[in-house]
């Protein structure tokens with residue numbers, strides 16, 4: 279392997295699209311990879327492939343076949359499997375892994391968070407509280423709330439869920455980013471008592487937390503799963519560029 283191929287960028291997030299744009303601007307070849315969960319994904323600039331690799335072995339094979347010099351994991355903080363696979367695959371393929379580890383949200387003095395370990399615990403908390411709930415955990419996690427009949431849910435999703443749904447709900451199809459004005463209006467107009475979210479971090483979906491705090495609402499916050507250790511960990515797209523450029527420069531001088 280000479281590493282003359284494209285950077286493999288595991289995406290599905292705003293950061294990944296930002297990294298793709300920076301790489302394309304710098305004329306560094308890149309292939310963005312999407313899982314294919316969303317029917318009409320926001321596409322990054324540059325080349326895109328869609329669908330799973332078939333586990334870490336398949337991912338390592340892709341890297342090998344395409345002669346990629348580096349893998350960048352810019353997937354969502356709750357996309358645990360692909361991040362674990364990326365660590366294993368980079369090891370198998372013998373290339374460095376750069377991971378964008380977006381900082382988690384931290385509560386401020388005005389926040390009323392109940393932090394829970396996972397979606398099942400979030401559902402148990404909601405079942406106890408009852409009331410009118412804004413559920414923002416994403417399509418794949420809605421099923422965990424199917425048995426909660428003590429609350430009404432406003433289920434905000436990009437694509438319609440396929441899992442069983444709680445008996446009392448309305449689906450709201452929309453896609454971030456959300457601004458503070460529209461989040462305030464949503465909480466007010468639907469008389470929301472409780473917000474449920476994963477601790478995704480980042481600015482694109484943070485406004486709901488500010489709007490909830492303003493109304494004194496409780497937020498059930500699902501804790502981040504642990505992330506596996508990558509060779510290089512950075513917190514934003516600009517830092518990715520610095521590390522990737524260093525890796526590529528190092529490779530070129532090694533090849534001389």
Ligand code: NAP
Pocket residue numbers: 288289290291311312313315328329330331332333334336337352353354356357358359360361363415416418
């Ligand atoms: P996951 O549970 O970590 O991954 C499940 C499987 O999906 C992986 O083993 C892999 O299949 C495939 N996969 C995931 N991301 C991929 C990618 N970028 N390119 C190619 N294959 C991928 O992932 P998830 O939580 O379902 O999330 C799927 C995608 O949606 C991720 O790319 C993530 O960035 C994005 N996303 C997730 C969330 C969330 O809350 N989980 C929120 C926003 C966006 P193989 O093993 O066959 O390779």
